[in-house]
Amino acid sequence: MATQTGITIDGPNKPEPLQQHSGLLINEWPAIIGSDCAAVVIAVGPDCQKLSPGDYVYGCAPLGQNRFTPFQETFLVEEKVFLKKSPNLSIEETCTIGVGILTAGLCLLGGAELELSEDGTKAPAKDEWIVVLGGTGSVGQFAIAHVCGYKVLASCSPSKESIAQVAKENGAIATFNSRGSVEEQLADIKKITGGNFARIVDSTAYGYEIMVKALETCSTATTKYLMSVDDWSEFKTPPTIKEYRAELGHLCRLDEALGIEVTKDIARWIPTFETHLATGTIKPTQYQVADGMGWETVIQGIQDLEDGKALKKIVARVQKE
Ligand SMILES: NC(=O)c1ccc[n+]([C@@H]2O[C@H](COP(=O)([O-])OP(=O)(O)OC[C@H]3O[C@@H](n4cnc5c(N)ncnc54)[C@H](OP(=O)(O)O)[C@@H]3O)[C@@H](O)[C@H]2O)c1
Known part of the structure; x- marks a missing residue:
């Protein structure tokens, strides 16, 4: 289980606005949405091998499954498909990486x-x-x-x-x-x-x-x-x-063959992505940081994107580290 530190809010083609305005990619109602995020691990299950409490993680949360989605203070992380933050990356940078x-x-x-x-x-x-x-x-x-x-x-x-x-x-x-x-x-x-x-x-x-x-x-x-x-x-x-x-x-839809295949592939690539992001051969994408902190900042960021006021991805801080 992880607690939220940052969220990326992105343009009109992105899953969050699509989910919010159309209901697509949602499996449970009422729905909690979100995809790209960074968080701190606060507790681990008995079978976890990679993560420990205090680790900083980031990635793309599996869509449409409330227990995994990041627009909430704590959520579950499947350790095989999330990335562990390397020291060369800032928390804000890590928020921009997962989906892409x-x-x-x-x-x-x-x-x-x-x-x-x-x-x-x-x-x-x-x-x-x-x-x-x-x-x-x-x-x-x-x-x-x-x-x-x-x-x-x-x-x-x-x-x-x-x-x-x-x-x-x-x-x-x-x-x-x-x-x-x-x-x-x-x-x-x-x-x-x-x-x-x-x-x-x-x-x-x-x-x-x-x-x-x-x-x-x-x-x-x-x-x-x-x-x-x-x-x-x-x-x-x-x-x-x-x-x-x-x-x-x-991703992480393990009740269907395609979900199993996508999840297996991504789990296999995660260690390689972590290594390339740590050495800097692969870099985070461009972003801007929203003023303020907390869920109001997320709401304002979504509004700014929908009003065409943001040129890049917006990273919103939801709480202090
Ligand atoms: N199937 C999946 O698993 C999956 C996963 C993630 C995303 N997606 C989809 O992938 C697409 C891109 O996502 P993204 O996050 O990379 O979006 P993005 O950051 O907004 O990038 C959009 C890209 O599309 C280009 N573009 C926009 N309008 C265009 C036009 N009329 N003709 C040609 N190119 C145009 C942009 O080029 P310029 O910047 O040069 O204008 C930019 O390269 C979205 O449709 C998203 O829904 C699918």
């Missing part, structure tokens, strides 16, 4: 079959591109493909120079305009990669058509992979392409 890294992990380790080194070092550079649609979002910023040695080509909005800079700081060596026409984006992918890519990941949920067309018309690979955060639309992926959808919402 786990979803990026599902796409890139689960779907694209990449492998992170176990010792927290970057793999030697490969002469192969990987295309990341949305290199500046919470999911797209996690530089797993770069750390696995791939040359990363990321798409991003053309609106601000600083946006492309975020993708580059996270390992992209080239960027292209995600708001161009499909033909323009395909031309950019072909020109920059020369067709030397087999994997394309959509971390925006806007990119399915581009993924299929890029793999069919630009890639010279024999085995091709597309990975998507979109687990709700109907896809008709050609049989020549391996398709994978991230299904983080099934």
